[in-house]
Amino acid sequence: MDFDALLLSRIQFAFTIAWHIIFPAFTIGLASYLAVLEGLWLLAKKPAFRNLYMFWIKIFALSFGMGVVSGVVMSYQFGTNWSVFAAAASPVIGPLLAFEVLTAFFLEASFLGVMLFGWRKVGPGLHFTATALVAAGTLLSAFWIISANSWMQDPAGFTRLPDGALRAVDWWRVIFSPTFPFRFLHMVLAAYLTTALTVGAASAWRLLRDPAEEESAIALKMAIGMFAIVAPLQLIAGDLSGKQVLTVQPAKLAAIEAFWESRTDQPFHVVAWPDRAQEKNHLVVEAPKLGSWIAAGSTGAFIKGLKAFPPQDRPPVFIVFWAFRVMVGLGLAMIALGVWGVFLIWRGALERTRPFLRSAVIMGPAGFVSVIAGWIVAEVGRQPYVIYGVLRTDQAVSPVGAGQVSVSLLAFIVVYGIIFTVGVVYIFRLIAEGPKPTAASDTEPPVRGRPPGYALGAAPDQPDEVEP
Amino acid sequence: MSLDLPLVWAGIIAIGVMMYVLLDGFDLGIGILFPFAETPEQRTVMMDTVAPVWDGNETWLVLGGGGLFAAFPLAYSALFPALYVPILLMLMALIFRGVAFEFRLRGRRAGKRFWTAAFSLGSLVATFAQGLVLGGFIQGVKLSGTAFAGGPFDWFSAYSLIVAVGLVAGYALLGATWLVWRTEGALHARARAWAWTAAAAVAVLLVVVSVATLLVHPAIAARWGVAGDGALDIAKLAPKLPIPLLGAVGLAIVAVSLRRGAHLWPFVGTILVFASGYLGLAVGFFPDIVPYGMTFRQAANPDNTLALLLVGAVILLPAIIGYSLWVYWIFRGKVGADAQLYH
Structure with missing residues (x-):
């Protein structure tokens, strides 16, 4: 294979975006979780909620930092590596990305400072407001980025000038393009599930060591509530999104299901080894007629196969087929975990059922894996286009050399490798320390009359030695 | 009357970039000054003065990139490939220094040392790379049509290296004067000494960069009324004289206020510089927005895009400035050693 600037830029983009999405997927849910915990603490004044807040905010700060720095990279990479795409798409989706910065990034960044350092500087109500605004910021950010991505998946509300340039004609349809609502819902639910699985795994791990730890029992029950409610909803949201793929991106759907022939009564391939060169599947385990039913809601539905598209317009089938199965398989496992957990809560045996606790620990990374698998389905499945039906990926790359892109790709792999490893070690260390009770004075509202020279923020888990 | 939207947006982006330079400038400057601190405690205080605000400061960089993409896509798509190497270098350096804020708190002995070095080196390299971007930008970018058509190292020259060194000195001065304002005791005294050194370096490098710019680029020299043979055209020069004068006033304010022991004024003087x-x-x-082949009008998006953007910006920018000021107000005052750990 010839490693040209196009291929290297694609690998670099895939690597940096997959690495980046891990953190938003986690922090979108965690910000909302922290807002809920702080709200509950303010309402119920139960110390366990404050301890949980203080515990998870440290992990939030580490993850958010990694999300910010890897996100800055994304906003520059469109220009450095995909300048043709940038110039073509900007008249239509430029405002969407700019609005993400203006509505979300500033909001998150500014109030994060208050959230992390402001305990002694503002009152409890204002501090809670800061947490809620950071949570709102994460959701706004998801709104705009999914809006831009949905437009690229299924462009609407635009026209092409004679010289090929794109122009928006209906901003409403650009922002709320047809696939946007379900895709936004799907992503937000995915983020909430990812967080719940992580919180659940950490809490279950704590309970395996100390079944009496009150904070971890509360957090695990909250996580199970999320699995039980959100995971089934996610199945429905994903299905609705998938039904849209059938109409707007039939080639992607054919790749997801490894359909080669166009026909009614498509079988469902549980397992298969799709072969692009021979245009067929090997090692198939299939359920007859179920494929048409899953994709279109009826076994009699006529569904196009990959052979209906010229070879140069087909997405890579193997990776899309398998990424989809990983995502759905893990989603079903999440539903099962939720049902099992609810049953154990009902029986009052949650903290002492070690097989469940171990399963919850094992499922900890499942959200991250599903999110990345889902994005692989979305992004690889729409190839060979970067703007579906409008601009092909191989036309979108910058006039840069393979040499500089290979160096930058290598540098990203090394830098992200270091940061990720260390970040994960630090997060595991924090989990090992657990949600220790914090000294009450640390979260008390600001003390009047303190000189303006007093310390930054608070030292919530640190005894304050210089209280005036 | 209709608004000149490209001009409005050129102004907004120019202000955004300036905001970035000033705001992230002082927190990058603190990283540059890190190795000169006397004790680990001093370094912790230095970091604490910016920890609640650095993320907001860096967001202006995202606005710079995102705003250029949204308003002037042809400039974005021509400049960034041209400056690929220094931009990527800057991004990687910013990654290290950005995560260092949190990682440094979590590291034990070796980890803490590593992230202290990462914060310092990351700040220095990010600043230097921004200087290379600036130098490469002023040198001009080779275009064919609207696309970049030069080589991967076109930005590299003695000129861009001088600009980069100048920017390092400038950010160090911003960082030092910020610390003069926001710290007390031994660190405050130390910051005063740094400010003197950095101010002297900035004064020298401002002159060097100015002369180099005039020597390297006859077209720029002509705008300042300086002909190739050194003859001066006073009529051209006179209206632009307030600009260097402003710099001189800024440096004078830094010097006089440092001598008099003022706390805030050295920082204000640096902003003027x-x-x-x-x-x-x-x-x-x-x-030109891509020197010297594309004006901001040629690079601009159509009016309907710029108009939508402006509606958003008119509503959101005042709100952003408002709550940013509020956050700075919340964290006002001197920062002492009693704020070692926070959350």
Whole structure:
């Protein structure tokens, strides 16, 4: 294979975006979780909620930092590596990305400072407001980025000038393009599930060591509530999104299901080894007629196969087929975990059922894996286009050399490798320390009359030695 | 009457970039000054003075990139491939220094040492790379049509290296004067010494960069009324004289207020020096947004895109400035050693 600037830029983009999405997927849910915990603490004044807040905010700060720095990279990479795409798409989706910065990034960044350092500087109500605004910021950010991505998946509300340039004609349809609502819902639910699985795994791990730890029992029950409610909803949201793929991106759907022939009564391939060169599947385990039913809601539905598209317009089938199965398989496992957990809560045996606790620990990374698998389905499945039906990926790359892109790709792999490893070690260390009770004075509202020279923020888990 | 939307947006982006330079400038400057601190405690205090605000400061960089993409896509798509190497270098350096804020707190002995070094080196390299971007930008970018058509190292020259060194000195001065304002005791005294050194370096490098710019780029020299043979055209020079004058006033304020023991004024003086340098460079290339082949009008998005953007910006920018000021107000005052750990 010839490693040209196009291929290297694609690998670099895939690597940096997959690495980046891990953190938003986690922090979108965690910000909302922290807002809920702080709200509950303010309402119920139960110390366990404050301890949980203080515990998870440290992990939030580490993850958010990694999300910010890897996100800055994304906003520059469109220009450095995909300048043709940038110039073509900007008249239509430029405002969407700019609005993400203006509505979300500033909001998150500014109030994060208050959230992390402001305990002694503002009152409890204002501090809670800061947490809620950071949570709102994460959701706004998801709104705009999914809006831009949905437009690229299924462009609407635009026209092409004679010289090929794109122009928006209906901003409403650009922002709320047809696939946007379900895709936004799907992503937000995915983020909430990812967080719940992580919180659940950490809490279950704590309970395996100390079944009496009150904070971890509360957090695990909250996580199970999320699995039980959100995971089934996610199945429905994903299905609705998938039904849209059938109409707007039939080639992607054919790749997801490894359909080669166009026909009614498509079988469902549980397992298969799709072969692009021979245009067929090997090692198939299939359920007859179920494929048409899953994709279109009826076994009699006529569904196009990959052979209906010229070879140069087909997405890579193997990776899309398998990424989809990983995502759905893990989603079903999440539903099962939720049902099992609810049953154990009902029986009052949650903290002492070690097989469940171990399963919850094992499922900890499942959200991250599903999110990345889902994005692989979305992004690889729409190839060979970067703007579906409008601009092909191989036309979108910058006039840069393979040499500089290979160096930058290598540098990203090394830098992200270091940061990720260390970040994960630090997060595991924090989990090992657990949600220790914090000294009450640390979260008390600001003390009047303190000189303006007093310390930054608070030292919530640190005894304050210089209280005036 | 209709609004001149490309001009409005050129102004918004120019202000955004200036905001970035000033705001992230002082927190990058603190990283540059890190190795000169006397004790680990001093370093912790230095970091604590910016920890609640650095993320907001860096967001102006995202606005710079995102705003350029949204308003002037042809400039975005021509400049960034041209400056690929220094931009990527800057991004990687910013990654290290950005995560260092949290990682440094979590590291034990070796980890803490590593992230202290990462914060310092990351700040230095990010600043240097921004200087290379600026130098490469002023040198001009080779275009074919609207696309970049030069080589991967076109930005590299003695000139861009001098600009980069100048920016390091400038950010160090911003960082030092910020610390003069926001710290007390031994660190405050130390910051005063840093400010003197950095101010002297900035004064020298401002002159060197100005002379180099005039020597390397006859077209810029002509705008300042300086002919190739050194003859001066006073009529051209006179209206632009307030710009270098502003820089001189800024440096004078830094020097006088440092001598008198003022706390806030050295920082204010430094801001004036930066404003002078910024305007001085802008005179050389305006109205080009990709020097010297594409004006901001040629690079601009159509009016319907710019109009939508403006509606958003008019509502959101005042709100952003408002709550940013509020956050700075919340964290006002001197920062002492009693704030070692926070959350």
